[in-house]
Amino acid sequence: MEPSILSPSEAREMIREGSWKGPTAGMANGFVQGNLAVVPRELAFDFLVFCQRNPKPCPVLDVTDPGSFAPLLTAPGADLRKDLPKYHIYKDGVLSEVTTDITNAWTQDMVGFLLGCSFTFEQALLENNIPVRHIEENRNVPMYRTSIECVPAGNFHGPMVVSMRPMKQADAIRAVQVTSRFPNVHGAPVHIGDPGKIGIKDLISPDFGESVTIHRDEVPVFWACGVTPQAVAMQQKPDIMITHAPGHMFITDIKNESTAIL
């Protein structure tokens, strides 16, 4: 069966059964996918306040009750311990295990966070005839650490990470309009133009992901990126923290369009 036409629950079942182990881009087309972050209860309040204070990089889609692994708002029947194709388990801030099932690591005091991901607004850009370069070039989106400091919360603090998509000036204006409708998946850009203004030295050398071609008549457009909260949390070297593996997201029951504000 074509992965793009699966329903979200069919896609999650394939993943849970181990018959899909790859990235989730393009699966269950039209439905919101989420970044996963799992932290112990003792860190969860500060992490949630951090997200509240930095809604552009950290748009919260769902928070589980402590110990529960069901995302109540976005896919009540799902199991966050098994329904993503690949997880990263970090101990003391160091990647210690890559796995397809985190049932054993999910202790009673774990809290799961689902954060909005850019797949949703990229779909909206494409539907508005705005080309998305890293999709055209079949690469991972280029991401950069910036000089924009997030608003700290508790021990969590650090720079905002942004993703970059090059486009024509006229498209950049339309892109502001289109993505403003989706505040739950990073919303409007945080910067357009000179990368130096936000502390980025070289667009050719992203801190995460891969570089993409920028044509002469194009301007770089920067969006707050969901890598930010993970990077910030990891600096605290929590005893344990679990995330999705890059590109291996959680597929929700929420349609992209239904997260739009207008």
Place this chain on the structure above:
Amino acid sequence: MEPSILSPSEAREMIREGSWKGPTAGMANGFVQGNLAVVPRELAFDFLVFCQRNPKPCPVLDVTDPGSFAPLLTAPGADLRKDLPKYHIYKDGVLSEVTTDITNAWTQDMVGFLLGCSFTFEQALLENNIPVRHIEENRNVPMYRTSIECVPAGNFHGPMVVSMRPMKQADAIRAVQVTSRFPNVHGAPVHIGDPGKIGIKDLISPDFGESVTIHRDEVPVFWACGVTPQAVAMQQKPDIMITHAPGHMFITDIKNESTAIL
């Protein structure tokens, strides 16, 4: 000095010094006012998750660090213990004190929440020539308990409380557009028309506030109301919880228009 033209910090200073003790409606015109809820740290995570799950009745503008009384995002120089004209202190869910200063009650483990209030979107309605009846009739807005259950979080659960503004059908459509731009202050209506559909028996007898005139050619329009989180939290009879006194809000440094999403 005319209260409407005070800057937010001037207004807060008048309040802090005790030279303004009344409701804040109309003060520092054009700036966002917030509902205050103060709960001990042990309840704060569940309360914040409750707000995240119910963003229409509980739009979070700001959360203080535990023990801090400065609203970092919305008025960093302010003091939540003194800068509101009147507070309600509840013990075990019962109103035990009405006061103008909560310095003594604000222990090290207190967390302050500022939640969006409808003053902002009422201003936007008026600017769009949509009449706001309770302002015309100089009454408090009518509020009703509904049959719409909030999504629970921890021990917090209960029905959504809504406010009602009657208007012509054409104005109701415009009102959806206008208030959709302000998701941080309750956003779009939750219901238009037949009150029975959301469990309201009699518009003449609101559960809170005062009733207003509804003309024959008007339809009632219902918005999620900031009374909801207080009502829900109070059911838990926390040892201590502090709120603003009705109408005696916190005045932020944030301009109404700058909270709009588009």
